[in-house]
Amino acid sequence: MNLPVIIPLLIFLLIIILIGLYAARFVKSTNTFLHEYFIGSRSLGGFILAMTMVATYGSGSSFLGGPGAAYSIGLAWVLLSMSQLVTGYFTLSILGKKFAIMSRKINAITLIDFLKERYRSKWVVILSAFSIVIFLFSAMAAQWVGGARLIESITGLSYTTAILIFSITLLLYVIFGGFRAVVITDAIQGVIMFVGTLVILIATIVAGGGISNIMAELVSENPNLITPYGADGSLTPLYISSFWILVGVGVVGLPQVAVRAMSYRDSKSLHKALIIGTVTVGIIMLGMHLTGVFGRAVLPGIEEADKVIPLLAMDVLPNWIAGILLAAPLAAIMSTVDSLLLVVSSSIVKDIYINYVKPDADEKRIRVLSGAVTTTVGVLVLFMAIDPPDLLIWLNLFAFGGLEAAFIWPIIMGLYWKKGNAYGALASIIIGVSSYILLYSVYTNPFGMHAVVIPVILSFLCYVSVSLLTQKVNAVEQKAIIQKLWSV
Amino acid sequence: MKDRYTDFKEDPRFKIANREALIGCGVAVINFIWWFGFAYGLGSKPVDTYTYIFGLPAWFFYSCIVGTVVIIGVVILMVKKGFKDIPLNHEGGDDL
Numbered sequence: 001m002n003l004p005v006i007i008p009l010l011i012f013l014l015i016i017i018l019i020g021l022y023a024a025r026f027v028k029s030t031n032t033f034l035h036e037y038f039i040g041s042r043s044l045g046g047f048i049l050a051m052t053m054v055a056t057y058g059s060g061s062s063f064l065g066g067p068g069a070a071y072s073i074g075l076a077w078v079l080l081s082m083s084q085l086v087t088g089y090f091t092l093s094i095l096g097k098k099f100a101i102m103s104r105k106i107n108a109i110t111l112i113d114f115l116k117e118r119y120r121s122k123w124v125v126i127l128s129a130f131s132i133v134i135f136l137f138s139a140m141a142a143q144w145v146g147g148a149r150l151i152e153s154i155t156g157l158s159y160t161t162a163i164l165i166f167s168i169t170l171l172l173y174v175i176f177g178g179f180r181a182v183v184i185t186d187a188i189q190g191v192i193m194f195v196g197t198l199v200i201l202i203a204t205i206v207a208g209g210g211i212s213n214i215m216a217e218l219v220s221e222n223p224n225l226i227t228p229y230g231a232d233g234s235l236t237p238l239y240i241s242s243f244w245i246l247v248g249v250g251v252v253g254l255p256q257v258a259v260r261a262m263s264y265r266d267s268k269s270l271h272k273a274l275i276i277g278t279v280t281v282g283i284i285m286l287g288m289h290l291t292g293v294f295g296r297a298v299l300p301g302i303e304e305a306d307k308v309i310p311l312l313a314m315d316v317l318p319n320w321i322a323g324i325l326l327a328a329p330l331a332a333i334m335s336t337v338d339s340l341l342l343v344v345s346s347s348i349v350k351d352i353y354i355n356y357v358k359p360d361a362d363e364k365r366i367r368v369l370s371g372a373v374t375t376t377v378g379v380l381v382l383f384m385a386i387d388p389p390d391l392l393i394w395l396n397l398f399a400f401g402g403l404e405a406a407f408i409w410p411i412i413m414g415l416y417w418k419k420g421n422a423y424g425a426l427a428s429i430i431i432g433v434s435s436y437i438l439l440y441s442v443y444t445n446p447f448g449m450h451a452v453v454i455p456v457i458l459s460f461l462c463y464v465s466v467s468l469l470t471q472k473v474n475a476v477e478q479k480a481i482i483q484k485l486w487s488v
Numbered sequence: 489m490k491d492r493y494t495d496f497k498e499d500p501r502f503k504i505a506n507r508e509a510l511i512g513c514g515v516a517v518i519n520f521i522w523w524f525g526f527a528y529g530l531g532s533k534p535v536d537t538y539t540y541i542f543g544l545p546a547w548f549f550y551s552c553i554v555g556t557v558v559i560i561g562v563v564i565l566m567v568k569k570g571f572k573d574i575p576l577n578h579e580g581g582d583d584l
Contacts, residue, residue, distance in 0.1 A: 075545065075548050078548070078552060079548070079551060079552060082523060082552050082555070083523070085519065085555075086516050086520075088563070089515060089516075089563045090513075090515075090516050092512075093508055093511065093512025093515075093566075094509050094512050094513070096509055096512070097504065097508065097574065098506070098509065100576045101501055101502070101505065101576050104576055104577055210543065211543030211544060212543035213543075214543070215540065215543055215544065223535035223536075226535065226545050226548070227531055227535060227545075228527045228528060228532075228547060228551075229531075237524070237528050241524065244520060248516075249516060266573075266575070266576060267571075267572070267574050268573060270571075271567045271571055271573075274571075275560075275563055275564055278559065278560050278563045282559070282560060283556075286556055416506065416509065483496050486496075486498050486499060486502065487496040487497060487498065487499060488497050488498070
């Protein structure tokens with residue numbers, strides 16, 4: 001057991017729980033429970049909005065898998081990771097004010113609330129809720145495993161103990177504090193990630209004897225490490241560029257990201273968040289992946305590349321600073337999982353139960369149910385994460401790409417194209433998800449691009465052509481929808 | 489453009505929102521061109537002909553380091569010059 005490393009971690013977890021209890025006071029005293037619990041009463045300021053966007057989006061992979069790949073592949077992977085800079089401003093400027101204004105008009109608190117009013121189709125709602133629950137549940141379980149493994153490797157505790165510590169902390173603040181607890185902890189976790197990135201980057205440069213020295217060492221090992229083509233020269237410009245869809249602009253389609261774009265207080269918060277978010281995501285992605293590459297000169301021959309950041313931290317930093325720093329990947333994982341948990345639980349409570357099972361449920365019942373559903377989902381994920389079934393691992397592979405292919409066009413075109421209708425949206429969701437799963441399973445990288453690119457194009461074509469072909473069907477209802485959303 | 493849906497008065501704020509979304513797309517295009525252009529424009533040469541800036545290969549320095557700084561600058565400019573403060577609630581009133 002390594003006490004100087006463990007103590008800062010425990011303090012971090014304790015602070016997170018306290019924030020949850022603080023936020024729980026808002027949940028207790030509110031008289032519009034769903035608004036508070038699932039969207040924090042639309043009160044996010046610019047700083048919190050930026051941080052929760054970055055932290056929700058930047059998961060464990062930004063600190064573990066990503067730098068690990070950079071360690072093995074070299075500067076080409078840093079180049080690839082910089083396609084994520086666009087998420088700092090793109091999501092918020094595309095969904096932007098239109099999404100915020102429309103969701104206020106119809107009082108939406110989930111992404112599906114918006115889709116429900118925009119398309120007025122039971123099937124769009126059910127299919128969307130189903131994809132969200134399935135995909136995000138598996139994504140969450142995978143992150144959960146990552147969080148526990150990280151605690152396990154840092155502290156030397158057993159995997160089961162680690163997963164219990166992780167779960168109890170997370171569930172405590174999410175169940176009682178809801179969205180507000182999630183975003184405030186996200187903000188703190190985001191700051192830890194930001195500062196942690198700078199500290200480890202600088203410490204690694206110093207330990208490697210300066211950048212020139214590090215580069216010289218990489219070149220003498222394998223010159224390809226410093227080219228944009230990767231260690232074995234196999235990464236094509238097309239392949240790397242295709243990540244602009246998966247981890248860049250496509251992020252607009254992720255429900256956990258979209259819901260944040262309807263939760264901010266006013267347009268000033270949005271403006272501030274655009275700037276802070278771009279700076280934060282830029283520094284974290286650049287710094288972490290660059291550290292992974294530099295780490296190769298400091299600690300050569302790491303077999304499990306995913307561990308490069310934890311190993312570097314313990315090697316190049318004094319123990320107690322390493323402890324604080326190792327909270328960063330844990331923070332990244334927690335801040336992603338907490339948001340996913342809340343999105344899944346809101347889909348079950350708001351999108352399925354209140355919409356179709358019991359529309360007249362009273363406030364008290366909804367309170368109890370929301371807590372119960374969040375707890376049940378959390379405990380279920382916990383058990384799955386102790387020994388993840390194969391199906392879950394398989395589904396997780398498709399989670400983000402699948403959700404992007406499903407939702408990107410129903411959201412964007414729904415906001416900006418009045419002719420888009422329910423049939424177009426349905427076709428787009430079905431074709432997007434199924435073609436993605438098919439292409440990814442069969443070809444992995446069709447035409448040398450990431451498998452998400454073609455489904456995103458296909459679902460666009462389906463959305464537009466089917467909407468145009470079915471224009472005459474339900475024209476009256478379509479007009480009513482447009483009038484409701486677009487009129488003053 | 490007149491279409492058959494606009495026989496009601498459209499929310500005037502959407503004009504601003506649409507314009508801002510287009511600006512966002514524009515910045516993303518600039519971002520991509522900068523990123524791609526420097527990376528493969530300078531990085532496709534043989535490694536022994538690389539030039540270095542602050543220890544980093546020039547392609548990487550311009551594409552990823554300068555690129556990030558430039559895009560942050562462009563985003564600040566976009567927000568300060570291009571984005572307007574508008575109320576988000578109905579008629580700007582009744583805050584939740």
